[in-house]
Amino acid sequence: xxxxxxxxxxxxxxxxxxxxxxxxxxxxxxxxxxxxxxxxxxxxxxxxxxxxxxxxxxxxxxxxxxxxxxxxxxxxxxxxxxxxxxxxxxxxxxxxxxxxxxxxxxxxxxxxxxxxxxxxxxxxxxxxxxxxxxxxxxxxxxxxxxxxxxxxxxxxxxxxxxxxxxxxxxxxxxxxxxxxxxxxxxxxxxxxxxxxxxxxxxxxxxxxxxxxxxxxxxxxxxxxxxxxxxxxxxxxxxxxxxxxxxxxxxxxxxxxxxxxxxxxxxxxxxxxxxxxxxxxxxxxxxxxxxxxxxxxxxxxxxxxxxxxxxxxxxxxxxxxxxxxxxxxxxxxxxxxxxxxxxxxxxxxxxxxxxxxxxxxxxxxxxxxxxxxxxxxxxxxxxxxxxxxxxxxxxxxxxxxxxxxxxxxxxxxxxxxxxxxxxxxxxxxxxxxxxxxxxxxxxxxxxxxxxxxxxxxxxxxxxxxxxxxxxxxxxxxxxxxxxxxxxxxxxxxxxxxxxxxxxxxxxxxxxxxxxxxxxxxxxxxxx
Amino acid sequence: xxxxxxxxxxxxxxxxxxxxxxxxxxxxxxxxxxxxxxxxxxxxxxxxxxxxxxxxxxxxxxxxxxxxxxxxxxxxxxxxxxxxxxxxxxxxxxxxxxxxxxxxxxxxxxxxxxxxxxxxxxxxxxxxxxxxxxxxxxxxxxxxxxxxxxxxxxxxxxxxxxxxxxxxxxxxxxxxxxxxxxxxxxxxxxxxxxxxxxxxxxxxxxxxxxxxxxxx
Numbered sequence: 001x002x003x004x005x006x007x008x009x010x011x012x013x014x015x016x017x018x019x020x021x022x023x024x025x026x027x028x029x030x031x032x033x034x035x036x037x038x039x040x041x042x043x044x045x046x047x048x049x050x051x052x053x054x055x056x057x058x059x060x061x062x063x064x065x066x067x068x069x070x071x072x073x074x075x076x077x078x079x080x081x082x083x084x085x086x087x088x089x090x091x092x093x094x095x096x097x098x099x100x101x102x103x104x105x106x107x108x109x110x111x112x113x114x115x116x117x118x119x120x121x122x123x124x125x126x127x128x129x130x131x132x133x134x135x136x137x138x139x140x141x142x143x144x145x146x147x148x149x150x151x152x153x154x155x156x157x158x159x160x161x162x163x164x165x166x167x168x169x170x171x172x173x174x175x176x177x178x179x180x181x182x183x184x185x186x187x188x189x190x191x192x193x194x195x196x197x198x199x200x201x202x203x204x205x206x207x208x209x210x211x212x213x214x215x216x217x218x219x220x221x222x223x224x225x226x227x228x229x230x231x232x233x234x235x236x237x238x239x240x241x242x243x244x245x246x247x248x249x250x251x252x253x254x255x256x257x258x259x260x261x262x263x264x265x266x267x268x269x270x271x272x273x274x275x276x277x278x279x280x281x282x283x284x285x286x287x288x289x290x291x292x293x294x295x296x297x298x299x300x301x302x303x304x305x306x307x308x309x310x311x312x313x314x315x316x317x318x319x320x321x322x323x324x325x326x327x328x329x330x331x332x333x334x335x336x337x338x339x340x341x342x343x344x345x346x347x348x349x350x351x352x353x354x355x356x357x358x359x360x361x362x363x364x365x366x367x368x369x370x371x372x373x374x375x376x377x378x379x380x381x382x383x384x385x386x387x388x389x390x391x392x393x394x395x396x397x398x399x400x401x402x403x404x405x406x407x408x409x410x411x412x413x414x415x416x417x418x419x420x421x422x423x424x425x426x427x428x429x430x431x432x433x434x435x436x437x438x439x440x441x442x443x444x445x446x447x448x449x450x451x452x453x454x455x456x457x458x459x460x461x462x463x464x465x466x467x468x469x470x471x472x473x474x475x476x477x478x479x480x481x482x483x484x485x486x487x488x489x490x491x492x493x494x495x496x497x498x499x500x501x502x503x504x505x506x507x508x509x510x511x512x513x514x515x516x517x518x519x520x521x522x523x524x525x526x
Numbered sequence: 527x528x529x530x531x532x533x534x535x536x537x538x539x540x541x542x543x544x545x546x547x548x549x550x551x552x553x554x555x556x557x558x559x560x561x562x563x564x565x566x567x568x569x570x571x572x573x574x575x576x577x578x579x580x581x582x583x584x585x586x587x588x589x590x591x592x593x594x595x596x597x598x599x600x601x602x603x604x605x606x607x608x609x610x611x612x613x614x615x616x617x618x619x620x621x622x623x624x625x626x627x628x629x630x631x632x633x634x635x636x637x638x639x640x641x642x643x644x645x646x647x648x649x650x651x652x653x654x655x656x657x658x659x660x661x662x663x664x665x666x667x668x669x670x671x672x673x674x675x676x677x678x679x680x681x682x683x684x685x686x687x688x689x690x691x692x693x694x695x696x697x698x699x700x701x702x703x704x705x706x707x708x709x710x711x712x713x714x715x716x717x718x719x720x721x722x723x724x725x726x727x728x729x730x731x732x733x734x735x736x737x738x739x740x741x742x
Binding site for chain 2: 371375378379385386389407416420421424425426429431433436437439440470
C-alpha cells in the first residue's frame, strides 16, 4: 500500500488539534459541533491518505481551521480565514472526477482578497475568526463585498456541482456506479449544503453559532462530509482489492473460465471474452462458437494485442475499463490456454457441422428418391394395373405384386410416415413389418426436431430388421434428452448409424443384450 | 349419387371418374388440389368425395387434412381417402375425430370397380371402410404374447371384418351367417379382449384397430 508520506504527519497534526479542541476550555455549547468538526477533518485526512488526493488534505485542514481559535496562535487563525472557503471546491473535487480548477481560482481570489482587506475590529458580526494579522489594506466595505461575493459564489457553484453529481450518478451504468459511484450522493448533499449556507448568508440573519438555521446547516454539512469521506475511503480500498484480484487472476482461475473469473473480479456480469483465431479469421467464445467482433449496445471494448496481432477482445461495461485494461498482462497464460482450447473446440464444432450437413444431404437425397418412386414408377405401374384390369388381363396380379414390393422399397428408403406422424407412428409401423416380435413399451406422442426423429427411427429400423429374436423398444424424452433403449436380441449397430447419433452430439452405449442411444434435443435443428 | 374426385395424378383422377361414371355415379367435379376440393365441396354439395392423400403443395398429408375439414364442415358428405401407403397410423388419424362415413383404401384397390362401388355404398350408408391390407398387416404382426390367441378362428375372421369397418349386417352377409350370430361373436370378442367401447357404436372400428395395433 503506497501512502503519500505527507499523510502521516498531517494525520498526527489532525489528532493533535482534535485533542486540544476536546480538552480545551471552550464554551460547552460549541463543544459538540467542535467534536463533529474534528471527526470530519480526520475522515478527510484519512481519505486523503488513502486516495492521495490533495483536495482531501485541503478539506481536512479547512475543517480543522476554525478549531484553532480555541487556543491557536494568531497566524494560524489568519491562515484559516484563507483556508476555510476552500472546503467547497475540495468537496466538489472529491465527488466529481475532474478537478474544478476555476472554482479553486475564484475561491483563492475571494479568500485571499478578503483576508487582505478584512479587519475584524470593524466587524460587529464577527464571532469566529476575529483576529487577522494579514490585513494590508483594511477596508470594511470591500471586505463585506467580498464576503457577499463568496456567498453568491457558494450558491452558484454549490448548485452547479450538486446538479453535475446527480446527473453523473444517473448516467452511470450499474457497474460504474458500483466501482466509483459511491461518493456521488454524499458529495451532492455536501455541495448542496454549501449552496444553502451561501443562501442563508445572503438572505438570512447574521451568522451566529446559536442560530438554529446555521446550526442545522452545520450539522447537515458535517454529516454529508463524514459520509463523503467514508465513501471515498471505501471506493479506494475496494478499487485496490479489485485491482489486486485482477493481478492474481491467473493464480485464482482454477477450473472457472476466464470470462467467469473476470466477471467476478470486476463485478461486471455483462463482461465477455472473445478470442481471435487467425487461422479461421474470426472471433470465438471459450466454447469455440463464433461471436461478433462488434460489442453490444452500451458496451466498451478492450482489445488485447500482442506483437501487433489481436489476441482477445474483452467487451465490458464502460464502468470497468480501468480494471479490464490491467487484464492483459495478468492473465496472459490463462488467455493463451483458453484460446487454444477455443480453437480446438471451434474445429470440433466445424467437423460436427460438416458431419450434420453430410447426414442432412443424405436424408434429402433419400427423401427425393422416395418422392420420385412414388410419383414416377409407382404411378406408372398403377396405370398399367388399371389398363390390365379394364382389359381383364390376369397379368394384373403380377403388376399389383410388383407395386406392393415397390411400395415396401420406397418405405425403406424414406418412411413418409415418420415425417407426418413422428416417432410414434413410424415405430409402430416398424413393429408391423418386423420379422421378429417387437414390443414397444413406451413412446412419446409428441414431435421432436426432424434430425432427431430420423436418427431414432433409422437406428430402431436397423435394430428391428437385424434382430435375431424378440426385441423391446422404449423411447423416452426427459430433460432435453431423447433416449432410445432396446433390450433383447439386439444386433450390432453399424458405424454410419452411430455417426448419425454423433452428428447430433448423441451417445450410443451398447452391451450384449442392451443398447442405449441418447440424443440431446437442444440445438438439434436440421 | 354425386361424387367429387380430387387427385393431382391425372391417371388416378380420370380412372376413378371413368369407373364412377360406368357405375352410374355423377362426377360433379374433378380437382387436383385440396383448396379447389374444399371449394368444390362447398359449391357442389356432393354425396361423396374421393381424395388422394398426397397432393400439392407439400405432397404430404393434404388429403387427410382436407378429409378432416370436410367431415367437420359437411357431416353428410362421405370421404374416401386414397393412398399408396400401407400405414395404420394414417387410417387411425382419419377415424380419430369423425369415425363414420370415412374410408382409407390403397389406390390400386379402387381400380377394381366392384371394390370402389362397394366402398362408396358403405360410406353412403354411414359405415367406415379400412383397407384389408392394413388390417391384415396389423393382425399379422409378430407378437411375443398374442392377446388374439384366445379368439377362435371364426372370431378372428369377424374381428378382421370389424376392423375393416363392416357393419354386423355386412359381416353376416360376407360370412353367410345370421346377424344374431355376428352380434354374439362381436360380444364374445369384446369380452375376451377386454374392450370397453360400445360394440355397436361407430367408434368400435377405431377401438379394434387401436387394440390390435398396440395390444400385443
